[in-house]
Amino acid sequence: MADLSGAHWRKSTRSGGNGGECVEVADNLPGIVAVRDSKDPTGPALTFIPAAWATFTGQVGRTR
Template sequence: MISSSCLPGLVWRKSSYSGNNAGDCLEVASGLPGVVPVRDSKSPEGPVLMLSPRAWTGFVAFAAGAQR
């Protein structure tokens, strides 16, 4: 993991399913080839987990299945 401050200029986004109630939300950024940066929305200056696109796709599929 690295700090968000090491990744200036990235545009972070939350899922449209996330509310504004400061719940448990992840934010992702795009623009880094071959990497999907992920961070906790409650800690925007905190650590960033760098996932492969394949790992991110697997996580999203798992999370979508857990919502059913």
């Protein structure tokens, strides 16, 4: 399990502005990108290697 204690979380630019669909991303940690639900900051977080996260966000951007 990754140590996320030093994570600097920011709201995703793709999150909704009405407080509903809020995803936070931390990409300041070496070798991982962490993603969590901003409504549950003490809950679970998903972690990805940076290349996988870049592929995912690239594909999501093409579907909009």
